[in-house]
Amino acid sequence: MNIAAHADIARLKRSHSEIFRRPLAQRLRDWSLWLVFIALTIFSLWWIDASPMRIANGLSKLGMLVVLMIPPLPGDGFWDYCQAMLETLAMAFLGTIIAAVIAVPLGFLGAKNIVPNWIFHFTLRRFFDAFRGVDGLVWALIFVSAVGLGPFAGVLAIAAGDMMVLGKLFAEAIENVDKKPVEGVRASGGADLHVVRLGVFPQVLPVMASHVLYFFESNVRSATILGIVGAGGIGLQLSDRIRINNWQQAAFIILMILVTVAVIDAISRRIRARLI
């Protein structure tokens, strides 16, 4: 029985080989994709000069650094670090709020169901996307040059980087609203503004709030490094400690960042769970 089945399968394989093997074109395509991928990987490794010697040397140096970091100690700068951390949180909070306030009208403008002109819609969306292409740190560099060193530049950098992304997310939330309340308000004689205020807004508010909270979390993370280019916060202290080879204090600051981020995440997760 078993042997017969095997023989049967062998016979079928001979007579209908195209069922048992994928078409040649498909196999060729897959193989060439893998080949390109592997070639690209090797080329990249060659470009960045990833020789085993270098890796070994670097790893031993890295091990040395880790040994130097233990134990993490605040030294005499503990209160300075706390203040810098507060500054970081303040930058993230204020930057997020400003971005959100600007993003609300942008979101309504960018929503297909509010402004039905597709050329306008397309242009605005591409504009949103273009802003997203610039990293927060680059914004910080620009604002430090424009308004000077300090946390104010950091606030502006966070707001500038986020408002377009939030605007896009808000626009998507607005496009996904349930039509029925909107029609209800219109049917009972509401003007356009009433429709937006009573039909759309109550539906999108929780979604928007949850996006804003998420952005606040991510901004706390990114605000910790803005100081490296002089935009205030804990990043300045950290890069200074690394520059002067004070690894114990650097490790302490990294731990502070980890703890702060964990606390903020926990709080914002609880708020988000209540919102939705």
Add this chain to the structure above:
Amino acid sequence: MSASSPTGSGPIASAAQHDRLVTFEGRYQQQRSVRLAWMLAYGALFLAALIASIVVSDFNLPSLFSGLPKAWNYIVGTFPKLSLATLWADLSEWYWGLRFWMRLLLETILMGFIGTVLGGILALALCFPASRNLVENTGIYFAARRALEFLRTVPELVFALIFVFAFGLGPFAGVLAIAVHTAGSLGKLFAEVNENVDPRPIEGVRAAGGNWPMVMRLGVVPQALPNYASYLLLRFEINVRGASALGIVGAGGIGQELYVAIRQFEYTDISAIMLLLIATTSVIDIICETIRHRLIGHDLIGKA
């Protein structure tokens, strides 16, 4: 039958109804006031946080109103004057370093690519022990989760600062920083995908006598692969953007050139590099989005 006649038990019924209405109204008012009190409390908390942040970050309206035009002038000032008559000459003067910048841009993309690949491999190794449904030993699960958390919470740039110290200046340190951070965030996403797979194929492989690696390879990976690929592409987009900033701490890519241009007030260079960067990231975004939609669409058809 008696209820159908409105006049039958009129006064008594309406009195009872009135009582019920009053209690209902009372409860409604009470709940409303409780809600209002909570809202006021949260509002006060929010306001306090707002005021505290304003104080701590020396944010004030006058400096905002003087700062915004300054920032705007700065951005406008970076653009060169192009005249229609000498458009070609102006453009070539604006993009005088195009060949050099393209090389750095290529380096940035390659850094994002190889960082994503290396980070993805590490994430793939860590995501199975970090999925609750795939490991029985809670110790391993806990350790893997904490490791991933550590890798993704330490900012990429901090890793870059440290790696520049250990591995020397240049893109190698940047790639490692990207890879480490990517491993943390992708590992978590992969683990979430793993936790949502259908358990039946896993049981099937186990019942057929597969050991743990076989279960992962044959029971989990085929289901999760489209989602892995989609997250990898998303991460690639993010990493190209991230790689463009790493140059600021000396970890390779176009960031270095941008940093120099901003520091030395080479205004037209700033806008030239920024536009190149925006164009590149936009193109990569569009390509990745198209592939991602195809992947996930494919997945949906496969499931249906």
